Amino acid sequence: MTDFPQIFGGHWPGVLAATVAIMGFITVNALMLIWLERKVSARIQRRYGPTEVGPFGLLQTLMDVVKLIGKELVTPDHVHRPLYLIAPVLVFAPLLALLSLIPIDEGWIFHDYDIALVLLLAFSSLNIIGIFAAGWGSNNKYALLGAVRAVAQNISYEIPLLLAVIPIVIMTRSLSLHEIASAQAAYPFILVQPLAAIIYFIAGTAETNRAPFDIPEAESELVAGFHTEYSGMRFGVFFLAEFTHMVIICSVATILFLGGWHGPLLPGWLWFFLKVYGLILVMMWFRWTFPRLRFDQLMSFAWMILVPLALVNLLVTTVVLKL
Amino acid sequence: MAETMELVPDATDPKTYYLNMGPQHPSTHGVLRIRLHLEGERILGADPIIGYGHRAHEKMAENRDYLQFLPNSSRVDYLSGMIYNLAYCQAIEHAIELDVPERAEVIRIICGELNRISSHLLWLGTFVLDLGGFTPFLYGFDDREKILDILDSITGSRLTYCYGRFGGVTMDVDDEFLRRTSDFCDYFKRRLGEFDELVTDNVIYQQRTKDVGVISSDLIQDYALSGPVLRAAGVAHDVRKTEPYGGYDRFDFDVPVGQRGGDCFDRHTVRMEEMRQSLRIIDQALACLPDGPIMAAKVPKRIRPPAGDHYFAVESARGHFGMFITSDGTDIPVRHKLRTPSFVNVSTMPVVLPGTMLADTVAILGSIDIVVPEIDR
Amino acid sequence: MTELAGRVTSLDGISAADDDAVLANGCQHVYHSQSSAIRDAARLFRDSDYHLEHITCLDLRSDEGGGLRLSYQFNVHGTSDRHLLLVDLAPDAHAPTIVDIFRGADWYEREAFDMHGVVIDDHPDLRRLLMPEDYTGHPLLKDFADADPERHIMAAPMSEEDEGDG
Numbered sequence: 001m002t003d004f005p006q007i008f009g010g011h012w013p014g015v016l017a018a019t020v021a022i023m024g025f026i027t028v029n030a031l032m033l034i035w036l037e038r039k040v041s042a043r044i045q046r047r048y049g050p051t052e053v054g055p056f057g058l059l060q061t062l063m064d065v066v067k068l069i070g071k072e073l074v075t076p077d078h079v080h081r082p083l084y085l086i087a088p089v090l091v092f093a094p095l096l097a098l099l100s101l102i103p104i105d106e107g108w109i110f111h112d113y114d115i116a117l118v119l120l121l122a123f124s125s126l127n128i129i130g131i132f133a134a135g136w137g138s139n140n141k142y143a144l145l146g147a148v149r150a151v152a153q154n155i156s157y158e159i160p161l162l163l164a165v166i167p168i169v170i171m172t173r174s175l176s177l178h179e180i181a182s183a184q185a186a187y188p189f190i191l192v193q194p195l196a197a198i199i200y201f202i203a204g205t206a207e208t209n210r211a212p213f214d215i216p217e218a219e220s221e222l223v224a225g226f227h228t229e230y231s232g233m234r235f236g237v238f239f240l241a242e243f244t245h246m247v248i249i250c251s252v253a254t255i256l257f258l259g260g261w262h263g264p265l266l267p268g269w270l271w272f273f274l275k276v277y278g279l280i281l282v283m284m285w286f287r288w289t290f291p292r293l294r295f296d297q298l299m300s301f302a303w304m305i306l307v308p309l310a311l312v313n314l315l316v317t318t319v320v321l322k323l
Numbered sequence: 324m325a326e327t328m329e330l331v332p333d334a335t336d337p338k339t340y341y342l343n344m345g346p347q348h349p350s351t352h353g354v355l356r357i358r359l360h361l362e363g364e365r366i367l368g369a370d371p372i373i374g375y376g377h378r379a380h381e382k383m384a385e386n387r388d389y390l391q392f393l394p395n396s397s398r399v400d401y402l403s404g405m406i407y408n409l410a411y412c413q414a415i416e417h418a419i420e421l422d423v424p425e426r427a428e429v430i431r432i433i434c435g436e437l438n439r440i441s442s443h444l445l446w447l448g449t450f451v452l453d454l455g456g457f458t459p460f461l462y463g464f465d466d467r468e469k470i471l472d473i474l475d476s477i478t479g480s481r482l483t484y485c486y487g488r489f490g491g492v493t494m495d496v497d498d499e500f501l502r503r504t505s506d507f508c509d510y511f512k513r514r515l516g517e518f519d520e521l522v523t524d525n526v527i528y529q530q531r532t533k534d535v536g537v538i539s540s541d542l543i544q545d546y547a548l549s550g551p552v553l554r555a556a557g558v559a560h561d562v563r564k565t566e567p568y569g570g571y572d573r574f575d576f577d578v579p580v581g582q583r584g585g586d587c588f589d590r591h592t593v594r595m596e597e598m599r600q601s602l603r604i605i606d607q608a609l610a611c612l613p614d615g616p617i618m619a620a621k622v623p624k625r626i627r628p629p630a631g632d633h634y635f636a637v638e639s640a641r642g643h644f645g646m647f648i649t650s651d652g653t654d655i656p657v658r659h660k661l662r663t664p665s666f667v668n669v670s671t672m673p674v675v676l677p678g679t680m681l682a683d684t685v686a687i688l689g690s691i692d693i694v695v696p697e698i699d700r
Numbered sequence: 701m702t703e704l705a706g707r708v709t710s711l712d713g714i715s716a717a718d719d720d721a722v723l724a725n726g727c728q729h730v731y732h733s734q735s736s737a738i739r740d741a742a743r744l745f746r747d748s749d750y751h752l753e754h755i756t757c758l759d760l761r762s763d764e765g766g767g768l769r770l771s772y773q774f775n776v777h778g779t780s781d782r783h784l785l786l787v788d789l790a791p792d793a794h795a796p797t798i799v800d801i802f803r804g805a806d807w808y809e810r811e812a813f814d815m816h817g818v819v820i821d822d823h824p825d826l827r828r829l830l831m832p833e834d835y836t837g838h839p840l841l842k843d844f845a846d847a848d849p850e851r852h853i854m855a856a857p858m859s860e861e862d863e864g865d866g
Contacts, residue, residue, distance in 0.1 A: 045461040141342050145364070145681070211455060212527055220350040220453045221682050291527050292455025294682045295364055374830035381815075382840055418725055543777070546804035547751035558777055566780040631723025632730075632771065634782065647756050647771065651763075660756040670807045699830060 018110050022099045030243040034061040037284055044288045071232035076138075079229060083137025088230070088237040090130030094123040095244045102251045103178045105261045105268035117175040120252060121162060124207065127241065128154045131216065134238070135226035146225025149295055150209060150216035156302040157206040157213075163310035164200040167193055167317040168256050177252075181260030188259030195313045197257040199306055204249035205283055206302070208242060212290035215298060250279035338362055342681075346375045350453045350685040353695030357672065359684065366684060369676035371669050376699040384659035389415055389626040390489070392659070397483045399661060400697040402445055403640040405438035405474065405484045412487035413569055414635035414646045418628035419489075426615040427491035428570040433504065433608045434474060434486060435569075436601040440511070441470040442640035443594045446692045450591070451522055453689035454531050459522050466514055473503050489626060490619030496612075505609050508602050515598060523595065532587035536687035538675055539585050546671050550642020550664050551593045552691050554578065556585030562638035569637075574607050576600040587690040594692075625654050641665050641692055665697045704748055705729045708783065711744065713737030717786065727773065727782040735787050735795050738772065742798040742805075745783065750774040752798075753782070755808035757816040759842045760788075768793050768816055789818065797823040815840035 035050065035058060042049030050057025075084065101116045103109040113119060128151055135147020169175060171192075172183045190197045206213040217225030227238045254260060254275040261268030263275075293301065345356035354375035360368035380399060384392045396411035397404030409431050416423060423431075448463030471481045477494050478486040486492055522528055540556050542548065553560055559578045563571040579596035581589025630652040636645040642664030649658040668691040676684055709716045713734030717724075724730040733741060742752070753773040760766035772785040789795055795812075797820045798805045810829040812818040817838035820826055828835060837844060 041457070045458050046465060047461065141340065214455065215682070218455060218682070220455060220685050223349060288458050289521075290456060291451060291525065291531060292682075293527055294531055294680060296680060297530055374828075374832070377830045379839065385840075385842075544746070544749060544751045545802060547753055547775075547802075553777075560777045565778065629723055629725075631725065632727070632784065634724070634726035634773065634784075636726075643753075645753065647754065647773070649756075649758055657760070658756065658758045660754065662754040666807065667804060670804060674803070 018100060019096070022096055022110075026095070026099065026240065026244050029247060030240045031061045031065065033243045033246065033280065034064075034239075036280075037287075040281065040284045041288045044285070065236065068233050068236040073232050073234060076229050078139045080137040080139060083133045084229070087130050087134035087137055088234050088241075090133055091127045091241045092130070092237050092244075094126040095241055095248065098123050098248050099244070101177060102248070103181055103255065103260065104272050106182070109178055112176055112178045115175045116177045117165065117169065117180070120177070120248075121158075121165070124245075124248065125154065125158055127245070130241075131226050134230070138226070138229040140229050142222045142224070143226050143228045146216045146218075146222045146228070149222075150226055152295075153206060153209070153213065153216060153298060153302075156299055157203040157306075160199050160302060160306035160310045161203040161207065163307065163314055164196040164203065165256060167196050167314055170317060170321060177255050181255045181262070184259035185262055188257060188262070190257040193257065193313070193317070195309065196317075197253070199310050199313070200257065201253055201279070201282075203302075203306060204253060205286065206298070208245045208249055208283075210242070210246070210283060211287035212292050213298060214287075214292060215295050218292055220292075246280055246283060247276065250276045250283070253279055339367060344684065350688065351695070352449065352688070352693055355669070355688075355693065355695045355698070357676075357684070357688075359676075359681070361681065364681045366676050366679055366681065369672050369684070371672050373669070373695075373698050376696045378696065378700065380661060380700045381659055384656055386655070388654040389628075389656065393487075394483075394485045397485060398696070399663065399700060400639065400641070400644075400665075400694050401482055402694050403438050403442040404482060405478075405486060406435050406442075406637065406639045407644065408484050409435055409487045409569070410635070410637040410639070410644055411646065412489055413637065414633065414648060415489050415626060415628065417568075417635045418633040418648060418650065419623065419626060421490050421619055421622065423491055423569075423619055424616045425570070425613050426495075427617045427619075429608050429612050430492055430496055430617065431487065431569055432571065432574070433496075433605055433612075434477075434484075434492075436604050436608075437470050437474060437504070437507075438484075439640045440598050440601050441467045441474075443598050444470075446594060446640075446689075447518065447522065447591075450686075450689040450692075451528070453685040454528065456522070456525075456528070459518065462518070462521070466511060469507055469510075473500065473507060476500055476503070488618065488622075490622040491617045495617050501609060501612070504605065508605055508609075512599075512602060515595065519595065523591065529588065531682075531686055532591060532690070533583065535587045535683050536675055536679065536690060537584055537586045538671060538691075542671055542674060546667055548642070548667060548671070550638070550640075550668075551590050551597065552585075552642065552668050555581035555589035555593045557581055562636050562643055566636065568635075571604075573611075574604045576604050587686055590690045590692075627652060627654055628656075636662075639664060641694065641697070642668070661700050663697045663700060665691075665693045665695075666700075669693055669698055702729075702781070704744075704750075704781075705783070707744060708741055711737055711740050714741060714785070722786070724784050727784040729781075729783045731783070731785050733785045733787045735770075735789055738770075738785065738787055739796050739798055739801065741785055742772070742801045745774045746801050748776075750776045750781075750783070752802040752804055752808075755805060755812060757812040757818055757840070759816060759840065762842060767791055768818060770795055770812065770818065772798075793818050794821055795819070796821050799823060814838070817841065 039049040050060035053059040053063050098120060100110040101120050131150045132147045135143045168189055172180050174180055209216050227235055258275045261272040263271035339360060339362045342359045342361055344359055345351040346354040356372040358370040358372060359366055380395055383395060397408040399407050444463040444467040448460035451459040475481050477496055477500055478484045538552055538556055543553060543556055543558060557580050559580050561578045564578055577600055579593050581593055583589045628650040630650055633648045634645060636643055644664055645662035647660035648656050651657050675687060708714055708731060714731050714737045717730040717732050722730050753775045756771045758769045760769050768789045770787040774783045795818055797809060807829055809820040809823055813820055813826055814828040814831055815838055
């Protein structure tokens with residue numbers, strides 16, 4: 001198998017090219033996802049959504065981004081400047097590293113680490129530091145409440161997330177995403193691990209702070225949660241991070257449970273993206289259907305339902321494999 | 324005067340803090356401000372601070388004659404303006420003992436009940452929005468729009484109606500109006516079932532509302548609660564039943580009550596059922612709309628209620644709306660007190676909110692269906 | 701006259717109003733009361749399961765011998781049996797509180813204080829209700845004239861410093 005950098009001789013031009021590619025993907029992907037989200041929500045709500053700019057309103061979000069970039073970057077007086085300024089970067093940066101770990105097709109991967117899954121889980125919990133920095137540095141009670149909720153929620157849901165992933169690792173005896181996906185050539189793991197898949201997806205939705213788990217930015221309670229004090233492109237970066245995070249959670253779900261790029265007829269990468277965006281559509285469907293859970297209900301849902309279920313699932317898996 | 328009330332004995336406790344919710348906040352439905360004393364997310368004390376939407380309606384009433392105040396009446400509560408507008412007309416008719424033709428009475432009831440449905444629909448939408456569900460909000464607005472169109476066709480306005488006159492109504496209804504109204508009733512009966520599927524049966528919605536914000540019977544007498552909040556607590560009291568005004572006694576409808584002791588879910592089910600009952604009333608009214616004039620034959624040019632106090636109450640979408648008019652026999656009232664239901668319902672917040680979570684605050688505030696200009700008048 | 705009305709009129713300082721002299725359209729019973737008797741009456745209504753519908757303050761000073769008047773209106777759920785208590789206040793405009801009897805009286809009393817300047821004795825938290833905390837004057841008094849009507853109008857556009865990042 002050829003690593004992507006090796007195309008360029010394994011040196012820094014390859015790294016650079018991959019970084020640029022990922023950055024480009026993040027931007028285009030977020031633009032399209034925001035457009036998609038607006039269209040999906042509009043259709044659910046018997047509206048049209050964006051129609052004016054470009055065909056089907058496709059360029060609407062591009063215009064919105066231009067507007068956001070054109071806005072003055074306002075820094076409120078009362079904030080802790082270093083934390084306030086670095087927070088959007090802290091939220092966004094880990095996602096870059098994360099995308100480089102995802103195999104899109106057989107051999108289409110930036111670098112196939114042996115411990116990619118561990119790296120992925122570690123990096124994906126890093127952005128909570130950025131969220132907390134945003135909430136704390138904003139020196140605003142709503143932002144702080146949002147940040148505190150976000151930390152509690154992310155830490156709580158990390159556990160069922162991990163517990164749902166472990167059975168797959170035990171089954172494949174590998175932490176490499178590429179190998180896990182390759183192991184599903186015959187059948188996707190969701191058939192043998194349905195419970196783990198559901199737990200992973202619920203916990204993953206919670207990790208992205210999306211409805212019905214969007215309590216850190218619950219707009220009807222906390223105005224805008226941790227990013228209350230952010231405007232312009234700084235706010236845009238948080239938005240970008242949320243949509244990229246969705247892609248990562250859904251990509252990992254695809255690799256772990258839906259067989260990655262495996263599928264009949266169509267090329268592998270197309271299967272991969274179909275699965276990923278299918279899952280994203282499900283997430284959007286959640287968001288526009290459900291009301292929001294309350295904070296304590298959310299926590300007890302994680303600890304009283306998801307964690308025990310995941311543990312039982314893990315136990316059954318190990319016992320079955322041992323037999 | 325500027326002294327602030329200490330909500331707990333030890334307000335300096337470093338673990339607690341104050342949070343000003345409002346006057347600009349997405350979930351206070353206007354310019355209500357609530358000063359919350361919090362420990363983490365738990366509410367220790369709440370102090371509603373009102374007056375940001377004060378427009379001095381009562382002072383205005385003292386500076387103009389009775390007819391000139393008529394356009395003000397629907398601005399008191401802009402979400403059920405028709406009910407308030409007609410209530411003011413009925414109060415004055417009651418004071419000067421003016422009889423209204425039967426056709427006008429029935430038209431008033433149709434319009435009032437349509438307005439009640441539109442107000443409840445807006446409540447449903449914003450309430451679910453407070454809980455984080457965005458979609459029912461737009462569904463509610465969609466159906467409310469149909470009512471606004473119907474009312475627009477006879478009143479010429481969509482929100483702050485001035486349709487009533489002392490002695491009748493301004494415009495007669497035509498067959499088109501009657502057809503559209505009965506079409507809407509048929510359509511909306513089906514839609515209510517869809518709202519039940521989308522909202523009432525939703526597990527998360529039930530979790531967020533059941534046993535949250537219980538406004539129980541022991542608060543009722545203390546605060547003189549009224550409307551859906553009162554009925555949710557299990558008291559079948561409706562001004563339309565206890566002191567039938569404007570011909571409501573001719574119609575057959577039930578007064579729904581809550582089954583769970585007055586929590587947010589009760590207030591939801593009571594309002595859903597009230598919409599059904601309003602449809603029942605409209606159906607009956609459409610069937611029995613008599614022919615005849617829409618204005619009383621002899622309406623005095625100058626309105627001069629006899630000297631003394633006049634109290635008149637109606638059941639608005641939010642509860643018992645009373646007008647206490649003191650006249651000295653001239654065309655300008657000495658005092659025109661508006662006893663508004665939201666004012667009473669919000670004044671219970673210092674008792675109801677403590678002990679709940681921050682997220683419950685928006686649920687409870689949403690469930691009592693406040694309209695801030697109605698609180699502040 | 702109902703049994704309750706009889707008990708109300710038997711209280712010290714309360715007398716039934718003469719039907720010919722006082723018109724109270726919509727209220728079944730009207731009484732004149734001394735301000736000292738309000739609390740006894742309120743307690744009686746409370747024990748009879750009545751609730752307080754509203755307290756309204758009137759400025760009748762332009763009438764001969766008139767002053768501020770508080771109207772207390774009680775009613776009962778399920779049926780309609782309104783009792784209206786008219787309390788003509790002394791020129792110093794003091795009235796006792798009934799917050800400890802009906803908690804709902806809290807805001808009505810604050811409103812009477814805010815709008816008419818009635819001082820409610822022993823009220824636990826007598827602040828302005830609708831007007832800003834630093835407001836002076838009582839707007840619903842008949843002789844009210846805003847001493848400085850422009851005080852709530854922003855005098856000049858905000859200065860550069862005011863517009864800062866905050």
